[in-house]
Amino acid sequence: MKRFAIIGGSGLDQLEALSVSARRQVMTPWGAPSAPLCEGTFAGSPVVFLPRHGEAHSLPPHRINYRANVAALRDAGITDILAVTAVGGIGPEAGPGVMVVPDQIIDYTYGREHTFYDGMGAAVDHVDFTQPYSEDLRQLLLAGAARAGHPAVSGGVYGATQGPRLESAAEIARMARDGCTLVGMTGMPEAALAREAGLGYATLSLVVNWAAGVGGGETVSLEEIMGHLREGMGRVLAVVGATLALGLSPQDPG
Numbered sequence: 551m552k553r554f555a556i557i558g559g560s561g562l563d564q565l566e567a568l569s570v571s572a573r574r575q576v577m578t579p580w581g582a583p584s585a586p587l588c589e590g591t592f593a594g595s596p597v598v599f600l601p602r603h604g605e606a607h608s609l610p611p612h613r614i615n616y617r618a619n620v621a622a623l624r625d626a627g628i629t630d631i632l633a634v635t636a637v638g639g640i641g642p643e644a645g646p647g648v649m650v651v652p653d654q655i656i657d658y659t660y661g662r663e664h665t666f667y668d669g670m671g672a673a674v675d676h677v678d679f680t681q682p683y684s685e686d687l688r689q690l691l692l693a694g695a696a697r698a699g700h701p702a703v704s705g706g707v708y709g710a711t712q713g714p715r716l717e718s719a720a721e722i723a724r725m726a727r728d729g730c731t732l733v734g735m736t737g738m739p740e741a742a743l744a745r746e747a748g749l750g751y752a753t754l755s756l757v758v759n760w761a762a763g764v765g766g767g768e769t770v771s772l773e774e775i776m777g778h779l780r781e782g783m784g785r786v787l788a789v790v791g792a793t794l795a796l797g798l799s800p801q802d803p804g
Contacts, residue, residue, distance in 0.1 A: 553596075559601075572590070573589075580617035580621055583600060585605045587600055596798070611713035616662065616743055635708075638760065639732065649785065662739055677742070683753065709734070713736075737753065
């Protein structure tokens with residue numbers, strides 16, 4: 551049977567609509583996760599919620615303990631992770647306010663603990679990452695978006711940068727040449743760790759600004775970013791709620 555978790559990003563540090571049944575502070579061999587695991591019911595479906603930046607949004611992208619977050623969810627019996635991310639738009643179909651379910655990723659980060667196979671155990675595994683997101687879970691998110699009346703763009707390449715600063719126009723131009731259509735700071739190593747842990751993983755990305763040098767703006771406006779976060783998070787939550795309902799329906803073969 552499937553057990554879902556939501557990993558919340560910027561704009562989703564608190565899941566106020568979650569009816570909490572338990573808050574569990576846990577420890578893993580890789581340390582503590584970003585926050586206690588909140589178990590409860592969201593939109594009528596059981597779920598575990600974890601804010602990757604912490605409950606007070608105090609953890610910058612390069613300081614998040616991604617290994618502890620993924621390991622804590624795996625150890626809690628989670629089978630599938632719905633990851634919510636706020637991103638910048640690079641491709642023409644990824645304007646502010648658009649929701650995207652990407653199907654590929656490019657990792658530009660550095661210095662992050664990016665694998666469980668780091669010499670602490672006796673084994674090394676080279677996981678296949680050809681398709682970095684679970685296709686079944688991607689299709690479930692897209693179906694959830696359609697059911698919620700907020701269709702999402704299917705497909706896209708998430709470029710994961712180091713942060714916490716925003717990118718230069720030249721960096722975004724390079725990413726565009728590489729094929730990136732979105733830019734964010736938390737997509738990796740989260741996706742790869744989920745693959746190593748054997749968990750289904752897919753991302754629902756809310757575009758909150760045009761990336762640097764895209765869309766005609768001279769600079770990236772933090773006020774604009776926060777405005778699109780506030781405006782779009784209700785739609786994101788509606789999609790997540792519909793996705794959970796579909797994924798946990800009696801017809802679901804899992």
